[in-house]
Amino acid sequence: MRSLLLGLLIATAAHADDLDSRVERLAQELRCVVCQSQSVAESNAPLAVDMKRQLREGLAAGRSEEELRQDLVQRYGEQVLYRPALHGGTLPLWFGPLALLAVGGLVYWRNAKQ
Template sequence: MRHPLLACLLALLAALSAPVPAQVVKDPAPLAFRDAAEERRFHALVSELRCVMCQNQSLADSNAQIAVDLRREVLELMRSGRSDAEIKDYLVARYGEFVLYRPPVRGATWLLWLGPGLLLLAGGVVLVRIVRRRSRAAQVPADDAQEW
């Protein structure tokens, strides 16, 4: 009795571990804009927002289903009369500051903003020290006893 149960369990585990093909995102109805100004505002806004799934793409560039849904939501929020700042605040409240490509400078984000400059400055200091050390070692001491 143990062997058939074990065989069924192994078959079930094998079936559950089989790869599942990814679902292709199909946008049933493309976004329709009322005018060119709304379209420009929409594209400017979604290019400043990060896809919460892809993490390295903007909402404008991502093809993930959540990005499609968020683009629709952003358009609905725009049409409800919210400003760009209100839309960003709404998305930050839902997904955190990660959704912003340019998070505000705060105590938690100061290293993000100042880190590259600090690394560049530290690299410059190290480079200057190395060059000075090599130039001191390369100097030949003057030998007064030698005649040319």
């Protein structure tokens, strides 16, 4: 009986560690919408703490990581993702920095030429 209880305790602890690591990994992929340049995992803002709680509850209930991501995107928009999907609405996010760099390079090249 004692070994059975010990086995259950170890299995429960291993499951909790797995859940913690999944929550942490998913929280690293999400941007805190109230903080500047922090992931949900790094932030201590009340909203980020609530988001981590929602992730933990959702994963514990058997929901997939993708389902939880989509719920947060639906609630906060794609800016909550550090790597948003590539489609028409996110083209500026993906290619805007490159376009600005190209324009800056052209301006520099043109001014250096004169």
